Amino acid sequence: MRLIDWQLAFEQHLLTQAPEANSGFAATLLGGPTLDVDTGLAIYHNAYMARLQEVLRHDFGAVLYWLGDEEFAALAEAYVRRYPSAHYSLRWLGERLPAFILEHFVAEHSAPLAELARLEWAFTLAFDAPQGLPLALDDMALLPPEDWPGLQVELTPSVQTLLCRFNSLAIWRASKDQADFPGSHALDPAQICLVWRHQHVCNYRSLEPAEACAIAGMVTTGWTFAELCEQLAVTYSEGAPLQAVTWLKQWIQEGLLQRRVL
Structure with missing residues (x-):
């Protein structure tokens, strides 16, 4: 597998909803004595989502304050699934969140939020x-x-x-x-x-x-x-x-x- 193909496969793994890796991609990796391939890839997958949520929590602290931890986490996960990070800087991750809120919630609650x-x-x-x-x-x-x-x-x-x-x-x-x-x-x-x-x-x-x-x-x-x-x-x-x-x-x-x- 070429490096670019491996990188794209790894990116696809991080962006999928489930933490389980594609079997073909997983077969290209080697596990260690204390960490097998599937567990390691699941850790990367979950850590990536956690990092994106951390950025959104920081940039939209008042929205978090309004919604609470669980509802904000659900909003953030739905948002990054809809609009994956496409810029080299996470500074721009939340650019579309206001518009996404209008799509995600019913009109009565979405406009003020x-x-x-x-x-x-x-x-x-x-x-x-x-x-x-x-x-x-x-x-x-x-x-x-x-x-x-x-x-x-x-x-x-x-x-x-x-x-x-x-x-x-x-x-x-x-x-x-x-x-x-x-x-x-x-x-x-x-x-x-x-x-x-x-x-x-x-x-x-x-x-x-x-x-x-x-x-x-x-x-x-x-x-x-x-x-x-x-x-x-x-x-x-x-x-x-x-x-x-x-x-x-x-x-x-x-x-x-x-x-x-x-």
């Missing part, structure tokens, strides 16, 4: 996203007055934006605090949640509707600072410039923004 999984995955994405070139208050102090009206910004690469229709943040916080499960319920209205990394620490917060609209206008629609003030004037009247500066200062202090690349 999938949203919680998306929130946890957002932390993973934020943690190892590129640094970008976040603005600092010193940069703004050096900005000439004539450049302020045309100022345009965008989100730094680590910022993840989620629409939360359920109290996923409360459940996530309870899991981190090892508190009692707070129960799941829908939010009315839904909230925009940001997850990002700043100075090597992952942060999160939800936005009030007015702030969410303002930041979306600048980073998605492409408003200049002057256009932001113009839009805010509808609600804040003469106080619009002060509100615009207040939010801009907060967003910069939080490490959310960088200059837009034109």
